[in-house]
Amino acid sequence: MISQAIYKDILAEYEKLTDDAKKKIELKKEICYKKCKRIKEIDDELNMTAIKISKAIIYAGKDEKQKYIEDIKNLTESLKKEKESLMAENGFSKNYFDDVYICNKCKDTGFINNKKCECFKQKLINKAYNMSNIAEIIKTENFSKFSLDYYSKQIDKENNMSPYENMKFIIRKCSLFVEEFDDKFKNMVFYGNTGLGKTFLCRCIAKELLDKGKIVLYVTAFNLFSIFENQKFNKDNEEINKEILNLVKEADLFIIDDLGTEFITSLSTTELFDIINSRILERKSTIISTNLSPDEIVKNYSNRIVSRLYGEYDMIKFFGNDIRIIKKLKNKV
Numbered sequence: 001m002i003s004q005a006i007y008k009d010i011l012a013e014y015e016k017l018t019d020d021a022k023k024k025i026e027l028k029k030e031i032c033y034k035k036c037k038r039i040k041e042i043d044d045e046l047n048m049t050a051i052k053i054s055k056a057i058i059y060a061g062k063d064e065k066q067k068y069i070e071d072i073k074n075l076t077e078s079l080k081k082e083k084e085s086l087m088a089e090n091g092f093s094k095n096y097f098d099d100v101y102i103c104n105k106c107k108d109t110g111f112i113n114n115k116k117c118e119c120f121k122q123k124l125i126n127k128a129y130n131m132s133n134i135a136e137i138i139k140t141e142n143f144s145k146f147s148l149d150y151y152s153k154q155i156d157k158e159n160n161m162s163p164y165e166n167m168k169f170i171i172r173k174c175s176l177f178v179e180e181f182d183d184k185f186k187n188m189v190f191y192g193n194t195g196l197g198k199t200f201l202c203r204c205i206a207k208e209l210l211d212k213g214k215i216v217l218y219v220t221a222f223n224l225f226s227i228f229e230n231q232k233f234n235k236d237n238e239e240i241n242k243e244i245l246n247l248v249k250e251a252d253l254f255i256i257d258d259l260g261t262e263f264i265t266s267l268s269t270t271e272l273f274d275i276i277n278s279r280i281l282e283r284k285s286t287i288i289s290t291n292l293s294p295d296e297i298v299k300n301y302s303n304r305i306v307s308r309l310y311g312e313y314d315m316i317k318f319f320g321n322d323i324r325i326i327k328k329l330k331n332k333v
């Protein structure tokens, strides 16, 4: 079964990640011990704790047992404190060992208390649908990289505003969305022509919220709709599809990129409506980006979807010239 193979692959990946992390920790320890021998002594001592306790349990007399164990615990505590201050004295920060992990939540094991970590679920999705890995993408794309330089300051007659002013306004809206995420339930539709930064902004928001520890699920409409189709017709991936559709409902923020590029069927629009509607009922935010105009949205999707979008979503219009083309032209000069 395909899903079993995918599971196996992912588990193997985690095994490698934890191995790598172990190696990195060993290297970091070496650096640490070189600077301060006492830290090594403490670590060695601490590593003996479990053995000492079991010895005490086996060999100590009934009355002494409790006292022995108490002593060992006290010693362990004081050693830990000593180590902490020695680390600080020698210039090692408290999270000196933290950056060895790609996911600090599960320490690259894929599991937290026997439950799958979000990073595991994201891997599942990526594997099953070859989706672009959001964690990788947003290493390079974030708000600080967003430049307004390519947006024209000339007033656009139809919109009574320059693309530059409009983008400034949109960026402010997006930062506010992130800032108020915990307190305000908001949904947005980014619409307008290609090459105006819609996808980029989606990813910026995703990054900011992932950094805040939120569960963010980012999918392209094309992939989302193939999940719907597979769930119905391809039983091989049943388990994974179920997992993904759960995540779609549970995620703190759900982003559907490029709505309108998918192959629309009546099944898929029903599924899409269910997701949009259940997230509204649960008061969980969703962002949709699309190149379709409002007229085209009305034409392509069911009335039920359209009414939810217009009723519960902020419709945010992007306009101006394709900045990717402008960037290319400028780079040539």
Ligand SMILES: [Zn+2]
Binding pocket: 103, 104, 105, 106, 107, 108, 109, 110, 111, 117, 118, 119, 120
């Ligand atoms: Zn994780």
